[in-house]
Amino acid sequence: MQQVAFLTQHGKVPLLTEALAALGWQIQAVSGFDTDLLGSFAGERPRFMTAAECALRKATLAAELSGSAIGIGSEGSFNAGPYGLGTLNQELLCCVNIDEGWAVTAVAQQLCSARSWQLTEAAMLQTILPTIPDGQLLLVKQGARLEKALTPAQALLCCEQWLAEGAVTLEYDLRAHCSPERQQVIRLAADNLRQRLQQLCPRCHKPGFWPELPLAGLPCADCGLPTSQPRGLRACCRYCDYQQDFLHSSGFADPANCPQCNP
Numbered sequence: 001m002q003q004v005a006f007l008t009q010h011g012k013v014p015l016l017t018e019a020l021a022a023l024g025w026q027i028q029a030v031s032g033f034d035t036d037l038l039g040s041f042a043g044e045r046p047r048f049m050t051a052a053e054c055a056l057r058k059a060t061l062a063a064e065l066s067g068s069a070i071g072i073g074s075e076g077s078f079n080a081g082p083y084g085l086g087t088l089n090q091e092l093l094c095c096v097n098i099d100e101g102w103a104v105t106a107v108a109q110q111l112c113s114a115r116s117w118q119l120t121e122a123a124m125l126q127t128i129l130p131t132i133p134d135g136q137l138l139l140v141k142q143g144a145r146l147e148k149a150l151t152p153a154q155a156l157l158c159c160e161q162w163l164a165e166g167a168v169t170l171e172y173d174l175r176a177h178c179s180p181e182r183q184q185v186i187r188l189a190a191d192n193l194r195q196r197l198q199q200l201c202p203r204c205h206k207p208g209f210w211p212e213l214p215l216a217g218l219p220c221a222d223c224g225l226p227t228s229q230p231r232g233l234r235a236c237c238r239y240c241d242y243q244q245d246f247l248h249s250s251g252f253a254d255p256a257n258c259p260q261c262n263p
């Protein structure tokens with residue numbers, strides 16, 4: 001088994017174990033570094049790197065702190081979903097190999113039910129708490145006060161006490177060990193990481209040769225002119241610049257998407 005170091009504070013190791021066991025990898029947690037120094041979800045520290053930079057930094061730290069050649073770092077983010085609907089949870093997993101000199105970043109994303117509420121009276125909780133998914137923990141904020149990892153029953157008690165002193169904010173606790181929905185997205189990212197690691201560049205044989213750059217210009221089925229519809233995806237090697245196009249099997253665009261036939 002290849003030992004692989006994963007920098008994590010929130011119990012994410014089991015979420016990667018199965019996907020990466022297929023590579024003969026054994027994942028070991030690396031602690032001893034406060035990953036929240038790189039920014040945290042509970043809002044106590046501001047972020048100063050992009051999510052991808054953060055994941056790469058953590059992966060490198062994992063390898064350095066453990067002495068392993070291979071390190072993994074993870075980073076999640078939550079943003080408004082498409083058309084402002086719902087919340088989109090994106091999870092990145094970055095894997096570096098210090099000895100071989102490569103990094104591969106995998107991604108998965110899914111809409112989730114994460115929300116926050118401004119509460120002025122405890123009665124509002126009667127409609128909110130039944131909507132919380134099983135196993136999802138909550139956090140309650142009031143000014144500088146913050147309670148994390150609360151069950152719905154604990155959140156209710158906390159809100160009832162604090163509401164005597166004014167409005168409170170109730171939110172999903174989105175740290176991985178508090179959020180089953182997020183755990184599922186991290187599992188998907190681990191699957192994506194395994195797949196990317198198995199795709200080697202045909203020229204330099206480094207991993208992560210993954211088609212993800214959209215190629216515009218699928219020809220119109222009626223007039224044959226290129227449309228804005230994607231005709232496939234391009235894989236570009238980050239190390240030797242080798243490129244390969246992977247074209248969609250359906251070779252023509254619906255004329256409804258053609259600027260000539262349907263201006």
Ligand SMILES: [Zn+2]
Nearest residue numbers: 201204237240
């Ligand atoms: Zn290459």
Ligand SMILES: [Zn+2]
Nearest residue numbers: 220223258261
């Ligand atoms: Zn056309």
